[in-house]
Amino acid sequence: MENYTKYRLKSNDELASVLADIDNLFIIACNKCFKEFETIDEPECAELEKIVSDQGKKVTGSARVDFLCNKTQTERKLQDMIPEGTENVLVISCGLGIQTIADLADKPVYAASNSLNYTGHHGMALTKKNCDACAQCYLNVTGGICPIVDCSKSLVNGQCGGAKNGKCEVDPNKDCAWEKIYRRLEKQGRLSEFLAQPVQLRDYSKVDFKFVNEYVKSIRENRLEGYYGGIHPTERKEFTEHIALQRFPDPETVVIPLSMHAGAPANPVVQVGDTVKVGQVIGESAGFISAPVHSSVSGTVTAIENHGHATRGECLSVVIKSDGKNTLHESIKPNKDLDSLTPDEIVDIIRESGIVGMGGAGFPTSVKLKPNKPIDAVLLNGCECEPLLTADHRVLLEFADDVVFGLKAIVKTVSAEKGIIVIEDNKPDAIELLKAKTADCDNLEVVVAKTKYPQGAEKMLIKRVMKRQVPRGGLPADVGCVVSNISTTKAIADAILKGMPLVERVVTVTGEKLKKPGNYIVKIGTNTKDLIDYCGGI
Structure with missing residues (x-):
């Protein structure tokens, strides 16, 4: 009961x-919806553009x-979208x-x-308007006003005759849907086209009308209750x-802060003029x-001085001028295999x-793994439920x-029974790959997990996956859990496998x-x- 209405292109005959009788068309497609449904392919602009072009029509843009x-x-x-x-x-x-779009555009709008109902029902939307997902859309006939929803009686062939002063006889606070349809089509010069339409028939076998409406009502009443309402x-x-990962130019x-973690800042162990190598300790x-x-x-240490810091205001930092060689320190050596550790x-x-934790908190991972x-x-x-981020x-x-x-290293370290990789369903490629990697x-x-914000917060993640409530002021370990960020876990692998x-x-x-957005491996x-200048500036 957590999947929602999707849509598909009309048939070629319907589109034809x-x-x-229309031309000079601009195409708009809905790009994202609530990720409360099983992933399926949705129609793309390009697919419709080809159909329109094959009909000899001009597309002004999409x-x-x-x-x-x-x-x-x-x-x-x-x-500023429509040319x-x-x-x-x-x-x-x-x-x-x-x-x-029909409400907002000053031009005729066509569906x-x-x-359609795809293993579920409609109900999660960002508008007060409704859609019964009847799979036989009337909006092209009625100027983008739905007679099924906007008319209290769901009449599809004109008003009932009971409206007074433009108001519905069933609900006097509601505008008569068919009067709105008439006024809009009149404004668009489409009344004669509308009046020439044949009688419309509705196929109720395509949707359980009563059930869907009751379900929509219950969803709207409950969608904001508790965390699972979430936001998207x-x-x-x-x-x-x-965009694949790229190594950012050295x-x-x-300028390396001596405080990149929660707790006490590190103490510098180098001096100005010292030569250092990649991986060498510069702060204890x-x-x-x-x-x-x-x-x-x-390269060479050129200064040890205060610099701006994202959370501390200022922080003692080690400034190093690179020699461009990326010479590894002698201590960088692979460790024993995991089974032997x-x-x-x-x-x-x-x-x-x-x-340290690379999801934002910066808590030392060695402390977290000794609970x-x-x-x-x-x-x-x-x-990674935050907007924009794809790292x-x-x-x-x-x-x-x-x-x-x-993950195997963490599971071994804390003697856990299992390790769980939680991925939101807007990353189907990662889900498929990691399932294959962990199959054995x-x-x-x-x-x-269903895509919602702020699901990535560790206490909410534990509640979502484990159905456990971390006590106020408590830690994940209080309910038998350890939570690790993906990049932190990858860093653990680098430390063991490569040193x-x-x-x-x-x-x-x-x-x-930005002219050149991307995902970069950055020193x-x-x-x-x-970083910003390299990507085209702002």
Whole structure:
């Protein structure tokens, strides 16, 4: 009961009928919807453009819009979207998106698709309007106003005659749907076309009308109750989710903060003028909750001074001028194989490698993996539910073996019964790959979570997957869980397999204004401005 209405293009014969007397068409497709459904292929703009072109019609342009039914957002985008010379608008969407465009556009709007129930029912939408997913859309006949929903009696062949002063006789607070249809078609000069239409028949066998309406009502009443209502902000991941990882050009100078973690800042162990190598310790841990810091380049220390810091305001940092050689420090050597390592040895490797949580909190991973409480489940957070970000998604795709290895190391370290990789269902390629990689692992599994924000927060993730409530002020270990970020887990694999400490990470640089968005492997200490400038600036 958690899947929702989808849509498909009308048949070629239906589209030919729609296109017969119209031309100069702009095509709009709904790009994203609530990910509460099984992944299926949806019609693309290009598919419809080809059909339209084959009919000898001119396409003035096309656009894909997230959450087309979000009227506030769509209204802003629509202002400068439709080019001059456009006479008609074709919409690929469920009925909700089509109605929204019909309300906003000053041109005739036509549905190129039919809504349908796909192993579920309609109900999650960002508009007060409704759609019964009847798979026989009337919006092309009625100017984008749905007679099934907007008319209290769901009449499909004109008004009942009971309306007074433009108001419905069933609900006097409601405008008569058929009067609205008449006024809109009159404004568009389409009344004669409408009056010439044959009598419309409705096939009730295609949808359980009563059940769907009751279901829609219950969903709207309950959708915001508790966490599982969640929110689904516009994702905008399409800028970078398909772009493979690229190594960002080595910076000439790095500024490495001695506080890149929760707890006490590291103490510098180098001096100005020292020559350092990649992976060499430049800051020693200053307490139990702290972490050592390593050089990400080989070169010369030019300063040890305060620099701006994202959370501390200012922080003592080591400035290193790179020699461009990336010479590895002598300590960078592979460790023993995982089976030969004890849990304490794994913790020591992680501590000495300076690995901290890379999901934002920066908590030292070596401390997290010594909880002094029984742990039965390790959760890898592959949700990446935030808009725009695709770094973890690409790490899952391109370093799947390392992620699985790192998870095995964590499971062994905390003596957990199982490891669970949690991935949201807007990443079907990563889900398929990780399921294949863990198929032969009895104690590892992939759990598919529905795409919602802020599901990636560890307490919410535990509640979603394990059905356990972390107590107020408590930690995941209090309910037998450890949660690790995908990139952190990959860093653990690097530390064990290569002996490489934490000296780089994957960063998504993205946004509408950037000319070259992407996912980059970036050395720690790289200037953020250099990243943005490399991607085209803002």
